[in-house]
């Protein structure tokens with residue numbers, strides 16, 4: 832599909848309407864992509880996040896992008912992988928779905944996603960890629976916004992998985 836793309840790189844450099852952050856429930860910063868986003872956005876992002884009173888796993892909330900090239904950050908919380916029998920798949924689906932709903936509510940056109948939960952949270956990468964791509968394609972077929980989604984892969988494994996899955 833033309834309007835779903837995959838690139839390898841750093842999401843903090845993406846000039847889009849919104850980048851999605853794989854945050855934790857506190858929304859007060861963390862490691863991985865979350866740390867990189869807060870470092871690039873600057874301290875105003877933490878101030879904005881403090882006002883949101885956290886975020887449940889599977890939900891999403893929006894702030895400005897501050898010093899990022901992206902206009903907004905959609906903070907979502909993916910599940911920690913605990914073996915697969917603790918609702919992990921549904922929670923990951925929900926994290927993508929809620930992020931897309933927040934983008935749609937803001938009429939945001941171009942949205943970049945990291946590979947939510949596949950870093951520190953340990954979600955199996957192939958399973959996560961299949962979930963991410965199917966939720967995004969289904970959502971885009973039903974809504975005007977977002978009209979373009981970019982999967983920004985930081986590691987080679989994810990980049991290859993997404994390339995393979997999107998060729999289908």
Ligand code: ADP
Pocket residue numbers: 840841842843853854862863864865867909945946947948949950951952953983984985986989
């Ligand atoms: P989680 O806790 O949801 O697993 P992580 O930040 O640990 O979040 O990892 C999520 C994904 O983000 C991983 O695939 C990781 O390789 C990737 N990642 C880390 N830094 C960046 C970055 N600057 N841009 C894009 N993706 C990143």
